[in-house]
Amino acid sequence: xxxxxxxxxxxxxxxSIAAFLLGQLLDVLVFHRIKKLTGxxxxxxxxxGSTIISQLIxxxxxxxxxxxxxxxxxxxxxxxxSLQQVLVTGTGNYIYxxxxxxxxxxxxxxxxxxIERYLGKGRASEMKQAAMGASQE
Numbered sequence: 001x002x003x004x005x006x007x008x009x010x011x012x013x014x015x016s017i018a019a020f021l022l023g024q025l026l027d028v029l030v031f032h033r034i035k036k037l038t039g040x041x042x043x044x045x046x047x048x049g050s051t052i053i054s055q056l057i058x059x060x061x062x063x064x065x066x067x068x069x070x071x072x073x074x075x076x077x078x079x080x081x082s083l084q085q086v087l088v089t090g091t092g093n094y095i096y097x098x099x100x101x102x103x104x105x106x107x108x109x110x111x112x113x114x115i116e117r118y119l120g121k122g123r124a125s126e127m128k129q130a131a132m133g134a135s136q137e
Contacts, residue, residue, distance in 0.1 A: 012062075018062070
């Protein structure tokens with residue numbers, strides 16, 4: 001009974017960590033590629049575009065590992081999910097994340113503007129350049 005209840009948790013954790021790592025690496029890669037193409041323009045495209053792409057991977061990897069692979073390796077926890085179940089659930093999860101990412105776009109612009117007003121454009125730009133320089137080293 002213990003294994004049946006808590007055994008699935010291990011696969012959810014493994015799937016979550018794998019999805020998080022893949023999603024974050026992809027998010028950073030896409031963000032920097034878009035920034036290289038657009039420069040300081042199209043902040044919405046960098047922020048929202050990279051999130052939308054990375055969350056596509058995140059939404060499916062966690063489910064695939066936890067409920068498709070995990071339930072096949074560790075038996076006694078109910079039937080493994082079919083690929084159709086993974087795709088349907090992942091699609092629903094992704095649509096939710098997609099909508100939230102779009103709704104956050106104005107918030108990103110508001111916070112960005114607030115920081116620039118608070119620090120001043122010069123100081124905000126210096127800090128941004130320092131952060132970008134540190135991330136490229």
